[in-house]
Amino acid sequence: MYWTVSMEATAQRYRVDPHARFRVLDDEGVFILQDAGEVLVVNAVGAFIVERLKADASLDEIVDAVTERYEVESTQARTDAIALVETLLKAGAIVKS
Amino acid sequence: MSYSDTVKRTWNDNRLMSAMLELTYACNLDCTFCYNDLSLGGKRLSLDQYRSLLDDLAAMGVLNLTLTGGEPLAHPHFFEIAGHARALGFVIRLKTNGHAVREPVALRIRDEIDPFLVEVSVHGATAATHDRQTRVPGSFRRLLANIDAMKRARLRVKVNSVLTRWNESEVERMLALFDELGVQFQIDPEVKPKDDGDPSPLSIEASAEGQARYRRALEARFGGGTKRTSESAGEQRTMRAGTDKHCGAGSNNLTIDPYGRVLPCVQWRVAVGNLHEQPVSAIWGASSALREVRETTRAVRKKLEALGDAGLASSFCPGAAHTYSGDPLQVYPPAAKRMAETGRAPVRLTVL
Numbered sequence: 001m002y003w004t005v006s007m008e009a010t011a012q013r014y015r016v017d018p019h020a021r022f023r024v025l026d027d028e029g030v031f032i033l034q035d036a037g038e039v040l041v042v043n044a045v046g047a048f049i050v051e052r053l054k055a056d057a058s059l060d061e062i063v064d065a066v067t068e069r070y071e072v073e074s075t076q077a078r079t080d081a082i083a084l085v086e087t088l089l090k091a092g093a094i095v096k097s
Numbered sequence: 098m099s100y101s102d103t104v105k106r107t108w109n110d111n112r113l114m115s116a117m118l119e120l121t122y123a124c125n126l127d128c129t130f131c132y133n134d135l136s137l138g139g140k141r142l143s144l145d146q147y148r149s150l151l152d153d154l155a156a157m158g159v160l161n162l163t164l165t166g167g168e169p170l171a172h173p174h175f176f177e178i179a180g181h182a183r184a185l186g187f188v189i190r191l192k193t194n195g196h197a198v199r200e201p202v203a204l205r206i207r208d209e210i211d212p213f214l215v216e217v218s219v220h221g222a223t224a225a226t227h228d229r230q231t232r233v234p235g236s237f238r239r240l241l242a243n244i245d246a247m248k249r250a251r252l253r254v255k256v257n258s259v260l261t262r263w264n265e266s267e268v269e270r271m272l273a274l275f276d277e278l279g280v281q282f283q284i285d286p287e288v289k290p291k292d293d294g295d296p297s298p299l300s301i302e303a304s305a306e307g308q309a310r311y312r313r314a315l316e317a318r319f320g321g322g323t324k325r326t327s328e329s330a331g332e333q334r335t336m337r338a339g340t341d342k343h344c345g346a347g348s349n350n351l352t353i354d355p356y357g358r359v360l361p362c363v364q365w366r367v368a369v370g371n372l373h374e375q376p377v378s379a380i381w382g383a384s385s386a387l388r389e390v391r392e393t394t395r396a397v398r399k400k401l402e403a404l405g406d407a408g409l410a411s412s413f414c415p416g417a418a419h420t421y422s423g424d425p426l427q428v429y430p431p432a433a434k435r436m437a438e439t440g441r442a443p444v445r446l447t448v449l
Contacts, residue, residue: 019211021188023160025103026112030160032188034213037253039100 139356265307364416
């Protein structure tokens with residue numbers, strides 16, 4: 001499956017799909033998936049991660065940032081970040097850079 | 098958290114989410130019931146001002162941007178403005194009459210703007226009816242060709258129509274036409290006065306028989322029991338659960354006219370500031386007129402709830418009320434009619 005993210009490949013960078021739009025509204029992130037005509041809402045941590053993706057951070061760098069900001073174990077942060085990225089890839093919200 | 102919950106939170110928090118830019122009132126058609134106030138004058142916003150405005154809106158976190166007019170493509174810098182908007186990542190809706198969107202323009206719109214939706218107006222199922230409305234012979238045939246060009250360019254197209262005395266006899270054919278075109282569509286059963294309150298467009302509002310025919314056509318198209326959301330008090334309650342406001346006018350959306358006047362929404366034509374004097378962020382945060390609008394949406398909500406199902410099912414719009422009477426709390430004829438249909442006599446709303 002093309003959206004699978006390898007635990008070993010966390011140096012990969014991503015960006016918002018050119019046909020999707022993203023904004024942070026208060027603490028949440030909203031994707032408008034233009035081609036599908038769908039909306040995807042992510043929570044505050046998700047919005048934080050997407051903002052880092054947009055800033056061209058790698059997954060490794062994002063995990064560090066999440067760990068620092070949210071007082072979560074690195075292993076858990078990595079698992080959650082990978083799960084989110086897989087979800088966003090599958091939905092067509094982001095693509096690999 | 099659902100998207101609708103997020104939207105309602107923006108109402109509560111006065112978080113600007115959607116902006117509509119009326120780029121120009123110039124138009125290449127001459128529609129009978131055009132609602133624009135063509136007598137308005139003032140200093141038009143420059144291209145640099147539009148760029149600054151869009152930068153400000155993006156910095157404020159605005160998601161949705163609608164470009165409209167008049168005919169937005171008639172603005173001399175339309176593609177510069179829309180292209181800048183695309184670069185800033187807005188979800189762009191383009192409201193156009195479609196008359197100028199031949200294939201090269203459709204392709205340019207797709208490539209340079211990538212809009213979420215292009216909305217065009219179709220006024221009937223026949224050239225005779227549509228061209229009578231636009232007062233431009235050949236406009237119907239040209240629009241159908243242009244809709245085809247837009248679809249070939251892979252633009253998402255939606256058709257907007259208003260039910261009138263002129264097209265009510267062909268509403269079934271309109272639905273069939275929209276299906277044939279393969280487009281989303283929305284038919285507004287209510288003709289509205291012009292933005293300056295001029296009621297002359299009401300002379301062609303659909304008859305009672307036409308309204309009934311329209312409902313039957315919708316039921317035949319979508320199946321029995323079809324009801325517009327606005328007709329259901331229960332749906333209205335659900336839509337507004339979690340907020341004490343009637344709508345997002347001035348709370349999560351605004352409209353800006355070609356002369357920089359900032360309005361609470363496209364229907365509510367009261368300026369709460371002007372971009373020639375202040376940036377939009379300053380107006381949004383500090384306008385006393387805007388605060389008054391937000392409080393009025395709360396007052397409307399309270400009053401409609403006090404009226405029960407009749408009030409909630411009236412599709413009351415404070416902007417339309419203001420256009421009819423100058424009072425955003427005054428029940429206006431179409432809302433009163435809907436209240437009466439729900440079994441309650443119309444009641445004049447007054448501020449608490």
